[in-house]
Amino acid sequence: MGKIMRVNMSELKAHIEEIPKEYQGLGGRGLTSAIISREVLPLTDPVSPENKLIFSAGILAATTVPNNSRSSVGAKSPLTNTIKEANSGGAAAQKLAKLGLQAVVVEGRAKELTSLKIDRNGVTFISATSYKELGNYGVIDRLRKEFGNNIAIISIGPAGEWGLKIASVMVTTPDFYPRVAARGGLGAVMGSKNLKAVVIDDTNSDKVEIKDRAKFREESTALSKGILSHPLIGVFKELGTACLVMMMNAYGCLSTKNFSIGQFQGAEKISGEHMVELMKKRPNGQHVHRCMDGCIINCSNIFTDKKGEIIVSGLEYETIGLVGSNCMIDDIDIVAQINRVCNDVGVDTMDVGGAIAVAMEAGLLSWGDGKTALNLVKEIAKRNDRGLMIGNGCKFTGEKLGVKRIPHVKGQCLAAYDPRSLKGTGVTYATSTMGADHTCGNAIPNPANPAYNPSAPTGQGPVSQFLQAYFAAIDSLGMCLFASLPLLDIPELQKNLIACVSAKFGTPLDENYLTNLGFSVLKTERKFNEAVGFKKEDDRLPRFFLEEKLLPSGNVFDVPVEEIDSIYNF
Numbered sequence: 001m002g003k004i005m006r007v008n009m010s011e012l013k014a015h016i017e018e019i020p021k022e023y024q025g026l027g028g029r030g031l032t033s034a035i036i037s038r039e040v041l042p043l044t045d046p047v048s049p050e051n052k053l054i055f056s057a058g059i060l061a062a063t064t065v066p067n068n069s070r071s072s073v074g075a076k077s078p079l080t081n082t083i084k085e086a087n088s089g090g091a092a093a094q095k096l097a098k099l100g101l102q103a104v105v106v107e108g109r110a111k112e113l114t115s116l117k118i119d120r121n122g123v124t125f126i127s128a129t130s131y132k133e134l135g136n137y138g139v140i141d142r143l144r145k146e147f148g149n150n151i152a153i154i155s156i157g158p159a160g161e162w163g164l165k166i167a168s169v170m171v172t173t174p175d176f177y178p179r180v181a182a183r184g185g186l187g188a189v190m191g192s193k194n195l196k197a198v199v200i201d202d203t204n205s206d207k208v209e210i211k212d213r214a215k216f217r218e219e220s221t222a223l224s225k226g227i228l229s230h231p232l233i234g235v236f237k238e239l240g241t242a243c244l245v246m247m248m249n250a251y252g253c254l255s256t257k258n259f260s261i262g263q264f265q266g267a268e269k270i271s272g273e274h275m276v277e278l279m280k281k282r283p284n285g286q287h288v289h290r291c292m293d294g295c296i297i298n299c300s301n302i303f304t305d306k307k308g309e310i311i312v313s314g315l316e317y318e319t320i321g322l323v324g325s326n327c328m329i330d331d332i333d334i335v336a337q338i339n340r341v342c343n344d345v346g347v348d349t350m351d352v353g354g355a356i357a358v359a360m361e362a363g364l365l366s367w368g369d370g371k372t373a374l375n376l377v378k379e380i381a382k383r384n385d386r387g388l389m390i391g392n393g394c395k396f397t398g399e400k401l402g403v404k405r406i407p408h409v410k411g412q413c414l415a416a417y418d419p420r421s422l423k424g425t426g427v428t429y430a431t432s433t434m435g436a437d438h439t440c441g442n443a444i445p446n447p448a449n450p451a452y453n454p455s456a457p458t459g460q461g462p463v464s465q466f467l468q469a470y471f472a473a474i475d476s477l478g479m480c481l482f483a484s485l486p487l488l489d490i491p492e493l494q495k496n497l498i499a500c501v502s503a504k505f506g507t508p509l510d511e512n513y514l515t516n517l518g519f520s521v522l523k524t525e526r527k528f529n530e531a532v533g534f535k536k537e538d539d540r541l542p543r544f545f546l547e548e549k550l551l552p553s554g555n556v557f558d559v560p561v562e563e564i565d566s567i568y569n570f
């Protein structure tokens with residue numbers, strides 16, 4: 001088990017400690033949530049020095065288990081006021097794990113903008129005043145020039161420094177593209193600590209400790225083979241997450257026109273199929289790319305313009321669904337450019353898409369007007385009134401403009417799946433410990449499970465509850481969500497995964513390990529939120545989802561309240 005590094009920004013001091021008993025066996029989301037719930041008072045102001053920002057490697061980071069090194073970032077959220085964990089691909093978690101660190105806990109607030117360099121000798125505090133208000137792309141360039149290529153970078157853009165409610169945390173891939181722990185405004189927490197960047201250099205580090213390497217290798221090989229055998233993985237390999245555009249459109253749940261329609265006439269122009277064709281034709285374009293070493297799916301891409309200039313990597317379904325169809329923008333190049341601007345200033349593309357759509361509903365700009373939308377997003381970096389409005393997200397923008405239909409739960413914009421047709425996902429949006437967060441338990445149609453009807457009004461509570469526990473465990477292991485999907489259909493693979501954890505720790509684990517871990521993480525998070533003051537009445541979707549029929553299906557969100565309220569009966 002790795003150790004914990006504690007960094008006191010107020011005193012510019014750090015030390016490394018053994019993992020206390022109460023945190024043993026945890027990693028990723030499980031560890032960030034355990035630390036917040038024990039060490040942060042529930043009523044703490046999220047952007048005060050008393051909040052803690054935690055970077056954690058998952059339990060299986062930097063091992064041969066495939067797709068298993070996501071970086072978790074946790075804190076009390078300035079956007080939702082709940083406990084929060086957002087995770088990202090990239091190289092940071094692998095490097096932390098190789099340095100023997102399960103987590104870095106950042107406390108206090110530095111007097112001036114500061115960066116950290118973490119390597120096998122410990123921590124160096126570096127003045128970052130010359131990086132003030134520098135965008136993430138500039139930060140990456142300068143830090144690479146200074147520290148070379150054997151590093152991973154975690155950073156914030158100006159939005160984090162300014163405390164915008166949807167500020168994100170950027171994590172570099174091994175080839176230095178930004179991936180993003182986007183949700184919940186954790187970049188604002190990083191900014192409130194005056195922490196601009198963390199550089200992690202694992203030069204001369206050791207392999208992570210594994211008690212039974214032979215068994216580990218055998219089980220992780222079987223797991224990789226099993227994951228690759230699932231038909232869904234072939235689709236992700238070919239089309240990336242943007243494969244979901246046409247799938248969700250066909251199912252009538254692609255967020256369109258501020259969640260008023262479930263199908264978009266321009267869907268094909270922003271689809272994965274179209275993007276792959278473009279990237280095959282354009283210079284430097286790549287329709288397959290991996291965000292971390294050890295990925296066997298490569299769902300990411302490198303999106304270039306006609307001349308071959310790189311715009312963004314990767315362009316994902318959630319951004320396309322919220323910035324594209326939800327704003328009726330059918331120009332994939334504009335969507336990519338908006339994504340780049342968001343990455344540079346350091347804000348969540350999903351909440352930005354939600355904000356633009358409510359601004360369109362208010363008449364501030366026209367539906368489908370991508371060029372004006374792009375200029376509006378560029379205003380975030382100008383820090384003018386309109387930019388600050390969009391940069392504080394969908395709820396803030398909707399309220400400011402007097403819009404009645406604001407698609408959020410606990411302050412966070414919904415993902416690009418309409419909950420009137422995906423009702424299990426709707427239950428997850430309503431009840432997740434993180435606000436409207438699809439990654440906490442997305443119940444999408446599954447050809448391998450034809451018995452499940454995502455638009456039936458009943459039976460969604462148990463589905464959401466199971467998925468929320470499962471993905472809480474997956475987030476704690478550090479596994480990429482896409483690699484974890486085959487395990488839901490092929491239970492034998494769950495046994496392989498559990499056997500890997502068992503071989504790593506050298507302790508026997510029973511077949512309920514994932515479920516027990518997941519439920520215990522949810523319990524910890526729910527308890528924190530209840531202490532903040534959240535009640536069952538907060539676990540509700542906005543009324544318009546219950547009253548307005550989704551076109552063209554005519555569906556409304558009609559899951560009984562008792563089913564929604566039963567999620568935490570465990």
Ligand code: SF4
Nearest residue numbers: 290291295297299480
């Ligand atoms: S499948 Fe996609 S998101 Fe997952 S690790 Fe690979 S590139 Fe990253």
